Amino acid sequence: MRLPHKLVAATSFAAILAAVALPVPASALDDTQKREIGAFIKEYLIENPEIMLDVQDALQQKQASARAQVAQKAVAENQDTIFSSKFDLSLGNPNGDVTIVEFFDYNCGYCKHALADMDTILAKDKNVRFVLKEFPILGPESLAAHKVSDAFRKIAPEKYGEFHRALLGTEGRANEESAIAVATSLGVSEADIRKTMEENPNDEAVQEAYQLANSLGISGTPSYVMGNEAIFGAVGADSIEEKITNMRSCGKTSC
Template structure:
């Protein structure tokens, strides 16, 4: 993993501060003693720079563990909103034994590539229900594209899967392109615009934002499988392993 200097600096600074102040209750260091300790720490780090990487790795591991624990609690506390929201549509088996929830943005490059992972998983496992949770975070064009997507869901839900795949392929997504994709599938612009006015998708997107905050999701794609949040485009193989574990024991790690 590449070394993140911006993260290393505060972590190292904290370590130095801890070294200086660790026994403050027993002994208050004077300025000269603090300066001497600082020099010793500096000399050690210069002689052993690999320590910085070790500190960084330990810090990231701790953060990841805390994030995973936060997500597990949030999954438990928000189960229905995550897996069974009325405004989400699913592809695959609507009554599948295992549900995968994907937070996605139509302008996320990783999400575009992850469509292939989704389709491969659905093809290989007929017991997978794949919920698509609209999470536009990449600007106004994404928000506008998702408004059209929501209208497609309401006007022609049977076409939603094809619409999703088509909009995810190729060009930058915005309102105009989303409408063209929907029209190519036989949905009229008039019906879309009427539904966009009636139901602009604000509530479902707001709920997705709130859920993402609780789950610790900051980017797309992110997945919820069983009791775990999976961050990033981890690929078909990794997702399939977790799905298999959920089938066997109800959790991603049996």
């Protein structure tokens, strides 16, 4: 079989596929026919490599859509655990009309930048509730820092916002030592921290966060949940503020 001459003038990949469409399955083609079709498609792609960018964009959009659908279902099924877990504390207005949940790790560089986004939002909008969900995924030092943080929350919940900002805003790696240093600077003794860590390990809290993140498709920090949407990555204050406006307008992050 020879390819029709009109294929040479094809101007899009869709035109190629339409032109080579055969009334028989591919399995019915002989080796020569398959080589001719394959060689032509290869030549066309080499001459028009930008098509592969379009294919990549389409794949990414398809994957993002599938990920969003999985997350949306998980949000609907885990409302209490996401927005009202007994392990989490919130900043801002405890009765705010919009709640933002942030999954974070004290050693996440993007989380450090996102700290300013949270503070910008809370300073401008007095009707937002910001839930901080500790999600230590960056190694043993992160887990150790979060254990100290959990003990601090139990002892001095009213100072948790100060602790959170101080530890996340510190240069260098967060670990048990640096977390205890922040705790003692805020008036909580190391002895009390260690006693609380021993008596009340935060294993259950961490397991809950891991299981929830797995359900939502969250594998990195920071990640957020607002309304019915999981938001992946440090999207910035402007994007979050736009979603807040939408929540108040139509009850969803996208109207």
